[in-house]
Amino acid sequence: MRSLLLQCADGLPYREMLRVTHDRHSRYAARWGMSFWWMLGKRERIHSWDKFRWAFEALRAGYDYVMYLDADAVIVNCEQEPTAATYRPGFGLAQSQVPGGEPVHLQAGVFYLRNGAGVPEMLAELLRRQPPIYEPLPLWWEDEQNEQTILNRMAQESPWGQFFHIVDYRWNVISNHERGTSPVVLHLAGTVGLENRLQALRQVCMGG
Numbered sequence: 317m318r319s320l321l322l323q324c325a326d327g328l329p330y331r332e333m334l335r336v337t338h339d340r341h342s343r344y345a346a347r348w349g350m351s352f353w354w355m356l357g358k359r360e361r362i363h364s365w366d367k368f369r370w371a372f373e374a375l376r377a378g379y380d381y382v383m384y385l386d387a388d389a390v391i392v393n394c395e396q397e398p399t400a401a402t403y404r405p406g407f408g409l410a411q412s413q414v415p416g417g418e419p420v421h422l423q424a425g426v427f428y429l430r431n432g433a434g435v436p437e438m439l440a441e442l443l444r445r446q447p448p449i450y451e452p453l454p455l456w457w458e459d460e461q462n463e464q465t466i467l468n469r470m471a472q473e474s475p476w477g478q479f480f481h482i483v484d485y486r487w488n489v490i491s492n493h494e495r496g497t498s499p500v501v502l503h504l505a506g507t508v509g510l511e512n513r514l515q516a517l518r519q520v521c522m523g524g
Contacts, residue, residue, distance in 0.1 A: 319381040320374050321345045324355035326363040329510040330387040336517045337390050344394050364463050365446050372439045375431050386425035388504040388513045390520045396500045401487045405432025406479030410488035414506050424464045426488040438479045
Protein backbone atom coordinates (compact mmCIF):
# COMPACT_ATOMS: atom_id res chain seq x y z
CA MET A 317 0.00 0.00 0.00
CA ARG A 318 1.32 3.43 -0.97
CA SER A 319 0.86 5.97 1.81
CA LEU A 320 1.57 9.68 1.98
CA LEU A 321 2.15 12.27 4.69
CA LEU A 322 0.86 15.60 3.37
CA GLN A 323 1.29 19.16 4.64
CA CYS A 324 0.79 22.50 2.90
CA ALA A 325 0.97 26.12 3.96
CA ASP A 326 0.63 29.63 2.59
CA GLY A 327 1.81 32.70 4.48
CA LEU A 328 5.01 33.24 6.43
CA PRO A 329 3.87 32.15 9.95
CA TYR A 330 2.53 28.84 8.67
CA ARG A 331 5.55 28.20 6.47
CA GLU A 332 7.71 28.68 9.54
CA MET A 333 5.60 26.09 11.39
CA LEU A 334 6.27 23.61 8.60
CA ARG A 335 9.98 24.31 8.82
CA VAL A 336 9.92 23.65 12.57
CA THR A 337 8.26 20.23 12.20
CA HIS A 338 9.85 19.20 8.89
CA ASP A 339 12.66 17.00 10.21
CA ARG A 340 10.44 15.25 12.74
CA HIS A 341 7.78 14.52 10.16
CA SER A 342 10.34 13.48 7.56
CA ARG A 343 11.73 10.89 9.99
CA TYR A 344 8.21 9.67 10.77
CA ALA A 345 7.42 9.23 7.07
CA ALA A 346 10.66 7.32 6.53
CA ARG A 347 10.00 5.18 9.62
CA TRP A 348 6.69 3.99 8.17
CA GLY A 349 7.59 3.89 4.46
CA MET A 350 5.53 6.94 3.52
CA SER A 351 6.18 9.58 0.92
CA PHE A 352 6.22 13.14 2.28
CA TRP A 353 4.71 16.04 0.36
CA TRP A 354 5.63 19.40 1.87
CA MET A 355 3.82 22.00 -0.20
CA LEU A 356 4.39 25.77 0.07
CA GLY A 357 2.28 28.41 -1.63
CA LYS A 358 -1.33 28.64 -2.69
CA ARG A 359 -2.83 26.14 -5.14
CA GLU A 360 -6.57 26.79 -4.90
CA ARG A 361 -8.25 30.20 -5.06
CA ILE A 362 -8.83 29.89 -1.28
CA HIS A 363 -5.70 28.47 0.37
CA SER A 364 -7.61 26.51 3.04
CA TRP A 365 -8.88 24.26 0.24
CA ASP A 366 -5.36 23.31 -0.86
CA LYS A 367 -5.34 20.27 1.45
CA PHE A 368 -8.27 18.74 -0.41
CA ARG A 369 -6.79 19.48 -3.83
CA TRP A 370 -3.43 17.92 -2.94
CA ALA A 371 -5.17 14.90 -1.39
CA PHE A 372 -7.15 14.48 -4.61
CA GLU A 373 -3.93 14.71 -6.64
CA ALA A 374 -2.37 12.08 -4.37
CA LEU A 375 -5.17 9.62 -5.10
CA ARG A 376 -4.78 10.31 -8.81
CA ALA A 377 -1.04 9.64 -8.43
CA GLY A 378 -1.78 6.17 -7.07
CA TYR A 379 -1.60 6.66 -3.31
CA ASP A 380 -3.90 4.49 -1.24
CA TYR A 381 -3.72 6.43 2.02
CA VAL A 382 -3.14 10.11 2.86
CA MET A 383 -2.37 11.47 6.32
CA TYR A 384 -2.89 15.23 6.27
CA LEU A 385 -1.75 17.64 9.01
CA ASP A 386 -2.32 21.39 9.16
CA ALA A 387 0.86 23.42 9.60
CA ASP A 388 0.08 23.90 13.31
CA ALA A 389 -0.15 20.16 13.97
CA VAL A 390 2.69 17.85 15.01
CA ILE A 391 3.08 14.09 15.36
CA VAL A 392 3.80 13.34 19.02
CA ASN A 393 3.76 9.53 19.06
CA CYS A 394 6.09 8.53 16.27
CA GLU A 395 5.71 4.83 17.12
CA GLN A 396 2.05 4.77 16.07
CA GLU A 397 1.56 3.27 12.62
CA PRO A 398 -0.26 5.92 10.54
CA THR A 399 -2.73 3.76 8.62
CA ALA A 400 -4.23 2.50 11.91
CA ALA A 401 -6.29 5.70 12.18
CA THR A 402 -9.02 4.32 9.89
CA TYR A 403 -9.52 1.18 7.83
CA ARG A 404 -12.65 2.40 6.05
CA PRO A 405 -12.66 4.12 2.64
CA GLY A 406 -13.06 7.88 2.84
CA PHE A 407 -12.20 10.52 5.41
CA GLY A 408 -11.25 9.64 8.96
CA LEU A 409 -11.71 12.75 11.12
CA ALA A 410 -11.75 13.41 14.84
CA GLN A 411 -14.85 14.90 16.41
CA SER A 412 -14.17 18.12 18.30
CA GLN A 413 -15.78 20.98 20.19
CA VAL A 414 -13.54 23.74 21.52
CA PRO A 415 -15.28 25.70 24.33
CA GLY A 416 -16.64 29.10 23.36
CA GLY A 417 -19.68 28.33 21.24
CA GLU A 418 -18.16 25.97 18.70
CA PRO A 419 -20.56 23.14 17.80
CA VAL A 420 -19.58 19.49 17.82
CA HIS A 421 -18.07 18.85 14.41
CA LEU A 422 -15.65 16.84 12.31
CA GLN A 423 -12.35 18.75 12.56
CA ALA A 424 -10.88 19.12 9.07
CA GLY A 425 -7.41 20.38 10.00
CA VAL A 426 -6.13 16.82 10.40
CA PHE A 427 -7.54 13.97 8.34
CA TYR A 428 -6.80 10.42 7.26
CA LEU A 429 -8.01 9.57 3.77
CA ARG A 430 -8.19 5.98 2.57
CA ASN A 431 -8.87 5.35 -1.11
CA GLY A 432 -11.58 2.98 -2.28
CA ALA A 433 -14.64 2.75 -4.49
CA GLY A 434 -16.37 6.11 -4.71
CA VAL A 435 -13.72 8.05 -2.77
CA PRO A 436 -12.25 10.03 -5.71
CA GLU A 437 -15.78 10.99 -6.76
CA MET A 438 -16.58 12.14 -3.21
CA LEU A 439 -13.44 14.27 -3.09
CA ALA A 440 -14.17 15.75 -6.51
CA GLU A 441 -17.64 16.70 -5.26
CA LEU A 442 -16.17 18.37 -2.18
CA LEU A 443 -13.80 20.40 -4.36
CA ARG A 444 -16.67 21.34 -6.66
CA ARG A 445 -18.31 23.06 -3.68
CA GLN A 446 -15.41 25.43 -3.10
CA PRO A 447 -16.86 28.96 -3.12
CA PRO A 448 -15.44 31.93 -5.00
CA ILE A 449 -13.04 34.19 -3.10
CA TYR A 450 -14.90 35.95 -0.30
CA GLU A 451 -14.36 37.66 3.05
CA PRO A 452 -14.60 34.94 5.74
CA LEU A 453 -16.53 35.48 8.96
CA PRO A 454 -14.63 35.40 12.28
CA LEU A 455 -16.44 32.26 13.51
CA TRP A 456 -16.17 29.38 11.06
CA TRP A 457 -19.43 27.75 12.22
CA GLU A 458 -21.36 30.90 11.27
CA ASP A 459 -19.70 30.99 7.85
CA GLU A 460 -21.68 29.03 5.28
CA GLN A 461 -18.74 29.14 2.85
CA ASN A 462 -16.04 27.90 5.23
CA GLU A 463 -14.47 24.61 4.09
CA GLN A 464 -15.10 22.97 7.46
CA THR A 465 -18.76 24.01 7.37
CA ILE A 466 -19.11 22.63 3.85
CA LEU A 467 -17.34 19.36 4.75
CA ASN A 468 -19.54 18.82 7.81
CA ARG A 469 -22.68 19.53 5.81
CA MET A 470 -21.59 17.06 3.13
CA ALA A 471 -20.97 14.41 5.80
CA GLN A 472 -24.71 14.52 6.57
CA GLU A 473 -25.79 14.02 2.98
CA SER A 474 -26.59 10.90 0.98
CA PRO A 475 -24.68 9.28 -0.62
CA TRP A 476 -21.61 11.13 0.63
CA GLY A 477 -22.06 10.52 4.34
CA GLN A 478 -20.78 6.94 4.03
CA PHE A 479 -17.29 8.35 3.34
CA PHE A 480 -16.93 10.31 6.59
CA HIS A 481 -15.86 8.39 9.69
CA ILE A 482 -14.99 9.43 13.25
CA VAL A 483 -11.51 8.42 14.40
CA ASP A 484 -10.25 8.16 17.97
CA TYR A 485 -9.59 11.62 19.41
CA ARG A 486 -5.89 10.78 19.94
CA TRP A 487 -5.38 11.19 16.20
CA ASN A 488 -6.22 14.92 16.46
CA VAL A 489 -5.92 16.27 19.99
CA ILE A 490 -6.80 19.97 20.05
CA SER A 491 -4.50 21.84 22.42
CA ASN A 492 -5.99 23.81 25.35
CA HIS A 493 -9.05 21.61 25.06
CA GLU A 494 -8.29 17.91 25.45
CA ARG A 495 -5.75 17.85 28.26
CA GLY A 496 -4.54 14.72 30.01
CA THR A 497 -4.55 12.70 26.80
CA SER A 498 -1.89 10.68 25.00
CA PRO A 499 -2.00 12.20 21.52
CA VAL A 500 -0.71 10.65 18.36
CA VAL A 501 -1.13 14.09 16.77
CA LEU A 502 -1.25 17.35 18.71
CA HIS A 503 -3.10 20.13 16.91
CA LEU A 504 -2.44 23.69 18.07
CA ALA A 505 -5.68 25.05 16.59
CA GLY A 506 -6.92 25.77 20.11
CA THR A 507 -3.85 27.84 21.04
CA VAL A 508 -4.34 31.59 20.76
CA GLY A 509 -1.56 33.44 18.92
CA LEU A 510 0.63 32.18 16.09
CA GLU A 511 3.84 32.74 18.06
CA ASN A 512 2.46 30.59 20.89
CA ARG A 513 1.73 27.84 18.38
CA LEU A 514 5.25 28.06 17.00
CA GLN A 515 6.73 27.83 20.48
CA ALA A 516 4.62 24.77 21.30
CA LEU A 517 5.72 23.07 18.06
CA ARG A 518 9.36 23.80 18.89
CA GLN A 519 8.95 22.26 22.34
CA VAL A 520 7.58 19.01 20.91
CA CYS A 521 10.25 18.79 18.21
CA MET A 522 13.09 19.54 20.63
CA GLY A 523 11.83 16.79 22.92
CA GLY A 524 12.85 14.12 20.41
